[in-house]
Amino acid sequence: MYTIKEFSGQKIIIGNDSGPLLTSERDVNDWIGAAWDAEAKLVAIPVSRLSEEFFQLSTRIAGAIIQKFVNYRAQLVIVGDISRWIAGSNALRDFVYESNKGREVWFLPDLDALAQRLQQNAQS
Secondary structure (H helix, E strand, O other): OEEEEEEOOEEEEEEOOOOOOEOOHHHHHHHHHHHHHHOOOEEEEEHHHEOHHHHOHHHOHHHHHHHHHHHOOOEEEEEOOOHHHHHOOHHHHHHHHHHHHOOOEEEEOOHHHHHHHHHHHHHO
């Protein structure tokens, strides 16, 4: 379901590309439990593990999922190419842009971008 890696001194739960979809806030419990077991504060979930509805902000699924991660003080990183969803939604594009400026949730193209971002944060 996931692997544990360390980037810039931070343990990270990295979801495998295949496995059950994260479709609701109930599904977050498994990820939070894995993060706690590994003493990780960051969870990286591949785009392939998210339902189509996650990227349709009107469903409010993304908001509920993200809020649960925030409530449990786990940073969420969505990893992968989301360009097709962004191309179809100005609201999603704006949400991703604003999210990437903060600390709670990031949308990044790959794990290399995550490693770079964490390294930059560690240096500042």
